[in-house]
Every structure is written in C-alpha cells, then in structure tokens.
Amino acid sequence: MPSSLLLKGGIALIHDEYDHVRPTITDILISGNRIVKIEPAIEADATTEVVDCANKIVSPGFIDTHHHVWQTQLKGRHADDTLLEYVPKGNYGPRQHVNYTAEDVFWGELGGCLEAVAAGTTTLMDHAHMNITMALAATISSGIRSIFGYSPPLTVESWKPFKMNMDILGGHVMNTFDELAKNAPFGNGRVQLGFAFDAWFLPKECVVPLFERVKAAGVKRITSHYVRSAQLGLHSLPEIAHSYGLMDSSILWSHATNWTDSDVELFKKSGSTISSTASSELQMGHGLPIAYQDRAVEMQTQIGIGIDCHSSAQGSIPAEMRLGLQAARAVRNERFIEKDLAPVKVKPTVEEAFNFGTINGARALGMGKEIGSIQVGKLADLVILDAMSPAMVCGAQHEPVAAVVLHSSPADVDYVIIDGEVRKKGGKLVPAKVEEPAKSLLGKEMLEWKDVAEELVRSREQIQKGAEAIDYKQALEDVSKAFQLDLSRLVDDI
Ligand SMILES: [Zn+2]
Structure with missing residues (x-):
C-alpha cells in the first residue's frame, strides 16, 4: 500500500x-x-x-450516526414489522446469545460493515448490542471508521416463564468495558470505544455514576434510543437525562421522533445530538423523522442520519438522504394541498439532505473537525x-x-x-484482513466478499433454527408487559 x-x-x-x-x-x-x-x-x-x-x-465519505451492525443475518424478516414487533424478533429473539454464536456475531458484524463500506459509508456509530470481542474484531477487520458503542445487554433470562435479565451491569459487563477502554482506540485509531445505553428504567443512583465512569474511561459519545410513542412509552427521556444532570453534548439520541416542545428546547440548550433514521422511523411507527422538521431548522448542525437496521432497509446513506428528504417534502406539500393551495418552492433541498449524511453527521458524532x-x-x-x-x-x-x-x-x-x-x-x-481473536478462531487471514457471503448464508440458517423455537406472539405480549406499555393504546385501525 x-x-x-x-x-x-x-x-x-x-x-x-x-x-x-x-x-x-x-x-x-x-x-x-x-x-x-x-x-x-x-x-x-x-x-x-x-x-x-x-x-x-x-x-x-458518508456518515451513519446510528446502526445495529450485527443484524445482517436478520435481513428480510422485519419487512412488515412495527417497532413493537421488531423488538422481540430482532433484539430479544434471534439476538439472544443462545442463537448467535461468537462466529455468527463476527459474520453478522463483518457483513454489516462491508455493506456500509460498499455503499460509501466511511464512519458509523454502532449501537452494538452483541458479543463484544468478535464484533469489535469484525469492525476492525472491515476497515471502516467506527465509534463502537459498547452496550450493556438487555437480554431475556427465560422465555417460559418470561423474565428479563435486569442485572444489566453485573457479571463481566463493566469489567469487559474497562478492559476495552484500557486498550482503545483500535485499528490505528480508526475504531473508538463509545457507549450505548437504553436502561433509563434504572434508578438515578445507578445511571449517574455509570455515565461518570464511562466518560472517565475516555468515552466521548454515549448513544441512546428515544422514541416517544405508545409502542415504547410516552415519557421524555431527555427530560429524565436533564433531571439527572446528564443532558449534554456527549449524548447522541437516536430518533427523538414525536418530540415535545420541551425536548426541542433541551436539545438546543444542551447541544445533545440526534440521529434521524427515515427507513425504520417511517416503517415501524416511530413518527416522522425530525431532521427536516421546521422545529429542527436551527439545529441542523446537531443532526445526522442513520441506517438503524440494515435488517429492514438498504445500508446506504444516500438512500436514507433520499427517503427522509422526499418524505419531508410530501408532508410539507400536503399542508398546502389540504387547503387547496400550492407551494411556490419544494423544500427542503437536496443540499440539506447531503449535509445530514456528511458534515452534519460528522458533527453529530463530535467529529466535525x-x-x-x-x-x-x-x-x-x-x-x-x-x-x-x-x-x-x-x-x-x-x-x-x-x-x-x-x-x-x-x-x-x-x-x-x-x-x-x-x-x-x-x-x-x-x-x-482478519483481526484477532477472529483470525485464530476462524483460521483465516484474508476474506473476500464471496467468502463472507457464503458464511452469512450458513450462519443465517443456524440462527433461524433457534429462532423457530420461539413463540413470538407470546414474546410480544411478554415484552410489552416488561416495558409496562398501555396495551389499550395498541389498536388495529383508526
Ligand atoms: Zn436502533
């Protein structure tokens, strides 16, 4: 070279x-x-x-500010899913460690990274739920630039009777984080360690020291999902973070759909950033992407776009630029049409879309310089x-x-x-070029895409066998109860 x-x-x-x-x-x-x-x-x-x-x-290079990169083997199965259906099938179903071996994690993560590279993504923020060592090895091997968002796993302890594992910071979880933090960054500085956190149900006494700990360990970016909806709850997570003294420019929130006026003010004041992911948000019922909304106009330098789930959409940032842009134009045009009026100009512009996927995405990751x-x-x-x-x-x-x-x-x-x-x-x-420990485990030094694709097909078949043993209808009910959702708000039609 x-x-x-x-x-x-x-x-x-x-x-x-x-x-x-x-x-x-x-x-x-x-x-x-x-x-x-x-x-x-x-x-x-x-x-x-x-x-x-x-x-x-x-x-x-295109910047992807929110992505669960391990999900490659799950492509095709979320095509008609709501967010609530996706959660047990994607996050709490095949994602279980019983279904994904360490090798499956490697192939899923490598496939996701390489799809991104092939589409021109040069940096991504990985909300990385999965087996850390092999996922990290795959990320480094792929050559992509990444903030690897180490995620304390929210797992299902048993399906019958249904029980979530609430001890998410126990066992080796934070010891592994400390070990990684000591050795970060990886791949000649290309892969930084970040943190991914969704356990806002934990008490303040637990959350605040955790944030202090990961920041002290060198983490610059902490990412968290925020979807204010009847599917996941109508409370405001930014308000909770603010009340804990944590709402600042180190947090990158994914989605923030259906945000409140108070949320908007908190984002403006704190400099917290947002990843807007049109494909998953438009499909799964999160709400309209916030990136192009009038309320976000003054905050565009705090907003990037992301793929979220390449299991349900193409892993291409230009495709996300396009979808979010045209959806925003449709929503705006409709305001005129409803009043038998017509807009003089189409808004927003292609340049705004391009900037969300490049310079503003970089700023949303704190890497604009x-x-x-x-x-x-x-x-x-x-x-x-x-x-x-x-x-x-x-x-x-x-x-x-x-x-x-x-x-x-x-x-x-x-x-x-x-x-x-x-x-x-x-x-x-x-x-x-395969990085350790994957190199030793797989006995391979270099991987062409066709080798990766063949392994992914084999891996998908074995994951599917485990997935078929799960009663997803029951799992959906159980997860809804675990999230304390108001099930009367889930309706067939309106
Ligand atoms: Zn996500």
Missing part, C-alpha cells in the same frame, strides 16, 4: 464556510491518512498511486462515484449533489477510501 494517493481530476464536492457545496474539478493528494493538498495539476512522485478521477464525483467534508488537514475518508453510469450520467455533470442524493446507488460507488486506505476499488470490495 503506497503512503500517498493522488485523486486526479475529479468533480470534488467541497463545502464552503457556510456549508454550501461547491463542486470543483481538482486534484486531491492524500498522504498517510490525511488530505494534504487540494489544487489543480498536482504532480505525483514515484511512490504515489494515482487514481484517475476524470468523469467521477469525489464526495466526502476531522471528517465529513473535503478539506486540507482532515482525515482522508472519501467516496468516488461514477459520473458516467446509467444512473448518474447527465445528473452528475449538471448538479452532482442532486446526482448523489437522488440518482446514486451503491453500484455507482467506484472507490471508497477510509483513513487513507482503499477499501473498495473499481466497484469491488478489497479483501478484509
């Missing part, structure tokens, strides 16, 4: 100081893991690998898209941001560079 890369003559999507994207034909020189020069006609020396970017768009835009001094996380493909041609030449947001798919992603290293080349994933 050469220590420098020269991207020659591409249409670079460069942000100005006001976050407007200025498409510019230029060369970009990468040395080590940083962008060191952006100007026309840079000369390459003998050790520099030159990538011809004529007829290509060079974009900042390092990633999210193409700038000298920033880390070299870049995506090169084919401007001449059947989907992109003409759009790419006329308005490249619109081409990325509205026309592109992962098939148009030609090159992906993360931390200065090429991870996708000529439209194909570069083989992954």
